[in-house]
Amino acid sequence: MKKSIEQHTFIYLLAVHLFVVLLRCLWVLYGNIDLHTEEAQYWTWSQHLDWSYYSKPPMVAVLNYLSESLFGHSEFSVRINAIIFGFLTSIVTYLFTKELFKDKFTAFVASVLVYAMPFFQGAALFFSTDSPLLFFAIWAMYLGWMSITYDKWKYWILFATAMGLGYLSKYAMLFFIPSIILYLFLTDRKILSNKKLYISLLISFVFFLPVVIWNIKYDFIGFKHLAHLSGAVEHQPNPISRRLSKLLEYVSGQLAIISPLFLVYYFNAFKKNKLDKKAMYLWLPALLSFLMFLITALTKRSGANVNWTMFAYVGLPILLAHYIVQAKKIKPASILFCITIGLFLLATNMRFMDSVGLGNIFPVKIDPLKKMVGWQEVASSIDSLENTLDTERVFIATDSYHITSELRFYNYPKTKYFYANRGNRMTQFSLWDGIEQYENKNYTGIFVTKENLSNKEFKIQPERALPEDIAKAFDKNYTYHTHITYYRGKPVTQFHIYVLEDFKKLPTITVNY
Structure with a gap:
């Protein structure tokens, strides 16, 4: 199979990912699932287009406006955004992996492993700010690597564009900058004296100017909200017991969204390749993001939301695919992949499970679709x-x-x-x-x-x-x-x-x- 995929990569790639797009479209059209309240909120923003919004930058509202203009008013016109970004994220994952490891099979495995990531599945089906953020995050990582490796202006400009569009999707994209700087400090310090790096970052901030101007107009309420979420202006008492509870909630949530069935593989991949420059480029953003929001989980009374770290995990399927192929773990990984997909299908189709008498496996009380x-x-x-x-x-x-x-x-x-x-x-x-x-x-x-x-x-x-x-x-x-x-x-x-x-x-x- 490996030889066949390497010979017909493009055909296999399109066949798999377009088939997933079709399944998602059918689920949205016939699944009888209304919009999530966050989806409805972001759609409401699209009816009042502005340079930014109270809690988020404007990308999600603009995309909702454009898709509704094209497809009319429906759940499909909202969720098609998530489906398209999910498809694009898989394709960029393939291109990035192929560039890193020069192996089409590893790249194909990485693009498919994306579907085993719970953090990706939700963002590729339900349209939230995380949907474009995940795409622009993996695109920025890919173009950042190309910029560092080949040092050409076209890559630095494209990297700036991906970063800028990421800023317009969600403030979390700003946290990607420290991970890039730290990576260069640890692995390639000469790039830190390269003017192209700083010019590209400056260009990326030009994209962010509308958000800044909007915040100036409204007394910086967006940034104040961000500070409040981070716990930087927390004034409520936060007893140790509550901190430990929120810490446990945060850590367990992080394990859940990166697919806990693959935890042993993650550990082995990190252990085997942690000092490799390519592997470090993939895991460093995830580790930094995890630690930064771990502090928030400990200090803020309401803890840290599980999805805040998702943008930094987009490189993990690539790290995982490289280890699986390198260690010849394709068969056991395929089993874990199928179990993960099966659990996701089970969780999103419980009405069918009720009809065959298996509804008690996942009772209504814990069913998020309710x-x-x-x-x-x-x-x-x-x-x-x-x-x-x-x-x-x-x-x-x-x-x-x-x-x-x-x-x-x-x-x-x-x-x-x-x-x-x-x-x-x-x-x-x-x-x-x-x-x-x-x-x-x-x-x-x-x-x-x-x-x-x-x-x-x-x-x-x-x-x-x-x-x-x-x-x-x-x-x-x-x-x-x-x-x-x-x-x-x-x-x-x-x-x-x-x-x-x-x-x-x-x-x-x-x-x-």
């Missing part, structure tokens, strides 16, 4: 409720920007959906016109909140009391409605819906970053 069902239904229910009212002076407010984003997407092109921030952190909605524009204008408000029934053993709850601050914001009595979302035969989410008349004013509150 958060991605029912949004279209509840949006339709609220839209129908709005249509029964005898006034056009109506707005819909929720106590979650996630709910607001989903309602905006599924009731598009209606726009009177707002996030009523009642004391949570600032969001992008804080920078847009909110329900204050309807104060004292005789508007009816539909207020929506929800609770997770899987935390209550799937028991439907009685009417929830209307929050006092919301009640005071209106002048008259309200009517109560509820909507239950079911998944795999169980009630998983209950929406509490209140119709209130004559909106006055929501109390002013101070929110943090």
Whole structure:
């Protein structure tokens, strides 16, 4: 098989990766899975194009705008971005591996091993800021290597472009710079005196200027939010027990997203090649990123999100492929690969497993897809409720920007959906016109909140009391409605819906970053 792949690499490469693209497209079209709340939020941003946004740079919003312009309004127009970037990431992984090790078979294995990485699977199917980030990260690593190796202006300029587009995808790309500098310090210090390196970095920062200008306009709120996430401005007490808990959560999460079945291979690959310049170029960003966010997990009360390190792990499939081919571990690695893919297919197709009586393997309570069902239904229910009212002076407010984003997407092109921030952190909605524009204008408000029934053993709850601050914001009595979302035969989410008349004013509150 190795000889066959080396002889017909291009055909095998396209056949495998285009087949995966087809499967993903079919899953999006017929899988009956609504947008994740983050996907809906980023789509909402695309309806208000700007140079940047509160918590992220503008790339995700621009891509959503372009794909919707091409494909119309649908889940497919959002997720096709993730699918395309997933395909491109696999192709660049192949090209990078071939350049590093001059072996087409190793390159093919690396491009396929990408599919065994849980951090990649999610980003290649659900469209978030991580989808373009992973692509620009592997592209930047590839072009960085080409720049260091051949020292040609065309590679340095392309490296700057990849870095710049990565900055526009997610702030995390900035952490790639220290790993490049440290790598050069350890392996090739003469490059540190090469003006092309610094000119390329300067060019890359030109891409970032719109984000800086936007932050200046809004009192640096994006950077303040980033500082808050890092724990640099943490003021809350953080007891040792909580720190240890968050540390364990972080470490276990990191092991999970790089595919724990391959941990022995990772260890052996590092042990055997740790001082090799090519291997170091691949593992150093991962190690630095892991350690940097490990500090955040220890210092910040809420810990560090699992996905913050993902961009730095894009070189690991290449390191893994090189070891597997070098150590002649193709057969056992193939078994581990198939098990990993099988677990992923199992986790994303549990309705089928229920139909054949194997649903208890992965119960609803721990099924992450339960958060991605029912949004279209509840949006339709609220839209129908709005249509029964005898006034056009109506707005819909929720106590979650996630709910607001989903309602905006599924009731598009209606726009009177707002996030009523009642004391949570600032969001992008804080920078847009909110329900204050309807104060004292005789508007009816539909207020929506929800609770997770899987935390209550799937028991439907009685009417929830209307929050006092919301009640005071209106002048008259309200009517109560509820909507239950079911998944795999169980009630998983209950929406509490209140119709209130004559909106006055929501109390002013101070929110943090």
